[in-house]
Amino acid sequence: MEIGTCTQDAADASPRAYAWVVFALTFALLLSDYMSRQVLNAVFPLLKATWGLSDTRLGSLSSIVALMVGVLTFPLSVIADRWGRVRSIVLMAGLWSLATLGCAAAASYGEMLLARAFVGLGEAAYGSVGVALILSIFPARLRSTLTGAFMAGGAFGSVLGMAAGGVLAVHLGWRAAFGTMACLGFALVVAFRLVVTEARIAQDRGARVPGAAQDVKRPGLRSVFAGLFSTVSVICAYLGSGLQLFIMGAVVAWMPSYLNRYYDLPPDRAAVAAAVFVLLGGTGMIVCGAMTDRVSRHVPGRKWTMAIAFSLLSFVLLGGGFYASPGPLQLALLGCGIFVVAGTSGPAGAMVANLTHESIHSPAFATLTLVNNLIGLAPGPIVTGFIADRIGLVGALQVAPLVALVAALAFALGKRRYGSGMQAVRSRYPASAPQ
Template structure:
């Protein structure tokens, strides 16, 4: 039986037939700020060994410095995204980028754990809504047929920024001290903020934004009331499972990314710069896997959307198996190779989960739906992953903690399996509602 993708029903055409040169310039600058976002977020992981030695920090404290940013992103993405839509996306982007850049600068002058934690708090506050606001701004000035391409490229930018932050952070820390790593990321962010402020403004975007606003409210029969919004976000079992399953699976990726430099430092005797660069390669492998797994999923499931949840289950189970084996191996080339194989698959669920969210929520609230997915990813995965791994490492050691982390993929697989069981009736319900509203 073939299913129509619910998200394609009654979707209005964009007001722009082709993107302007200015639109691509806005994309490039917004993408650059996304790189700054993740560089500022992940540079900390590259200097974990140096902070631990200088301030005599526990692994739990180190994990909290990483986890607090993801926690604030998860908690504040939704309300700050709503505020940005009301206040103006360009002004919100400039304010957010300025805040996280100055907070990153403050990280470089912190003298103890408390000051670093406070600075990281403001890094998280600045970065909280940037992903959802940035992609909303980009989509509003490009034609509809480019949305998948732009969304995929924008999401991959986060992983690339993580790679750059960890790699260059480790190099700067090794040659000029750990403070220089934060200073370098802050200067990059401030330079982009100035360039963005001189180049992008609401007046030049107003025509496209006004058209987009009209399109968002042009669908008859759907009221944008708070009650209807929450009903659309959580109306089916499948979409709830997509939120939860995605977050649980990303727990593994967040834990490995945060602690891989320390793992390489402790068990492979790598210097911080070499550990940072090596760990960054695993992040890059994860980013490539995220894109390629999404492509494979779309091709395999072109005529049968329910298979996407089946693919998500397969990615989860394979991740649990491969990484479970990897961390049982002794440190060496073989172990690093198998870890790389696991990292290639660990974020493969992002594509299927995102597709399910789009298919099972009304078109007018897709931005809010993806903000909800971001919330679940951060609260269930990106925030607790580094922190709980640090807590385990304090008790049983980092190597044994890594042996337990892949088990989270089994819970993610179970969640996606429950969603798959309900998907057929859920998609039929969404399609029926869409036809009734048209």
């Protein structure tokens, strides 16, 4: 198996202007991706009133997207890597935009659920393929910064989707909210298709690093799978990240409804207020990632310690927040809890990169996305809705932070086995020296 490696020249090279254009367009599509996904949460109260839906059914409309992403992200990422990342991105973005337009035209719960499933199909591999495209045309020294910013873009897209969707839904109707998101997606697809091409990407990479545009033999599927789950530590990183995002997914999905029911905010104001919490979550991903890099600069194992700390903090802050009475203290606790709950994304992603070889980083991050969705973002809203139908929304949101204790245990086990895990990676790929 031939493995491509980055040279020191590649690491030190400066990114060209075209690379930043590609980043901007890819990031803009990521915003559209999450706006199309999260606009639904802003119109929960209106859909409930229109079709008389239970909280379980409302939660399923959110969870079906994450479920499709979780199930399909790995196979579609592998296909996209071979078919062409640029063409795959255009196809995926066009599909989720068309499906979002279908949400606007839905006449029943069943039609809406089907349209949302196609939104998930379109979005399934975008995260892993998009970040792989970006990293392929930037110097290696910028990988952590670009990956962190790209992942946080999901939170910012959620903010825009919920805030804009809530305002549009109140003034123009919930169908207009979905239709606007679809039109934005179509416009960005056209811009991306006109500017970004496979040939131009290869030319830019070749100009930055001579020989980089040449094809490199990719590892076989057996080698890929063996490397993805080769150590206990990398499995713990996958699990810990997914468990924390269960809490994030639950709180993000139900915060507009919580503010509507317990603070008596109308749907548009509830959506805007909830968007502030999501913005805190996205900012926390960046800040917590930077803090982790600083603390673990000379001791990489401290990334596990930081992940454990963020998990425990989120349990204390969110658990205490939802037990507190509505008011300023509760909002402050919830804001701080949201800030740290997804702060584990940076440390977990870094550990996945450290514990897998560079040649399989794309499927490794696809696997991380799969786990994040299958045990995190997909079940979070629907499980919370199921519990809410039985003990009330407040009770359900009080239960959700308990998952952080399990995440902390996973990170603790990963830390304990980290040394042996790193040695296993070095033994499997003696020519490499992951940090």
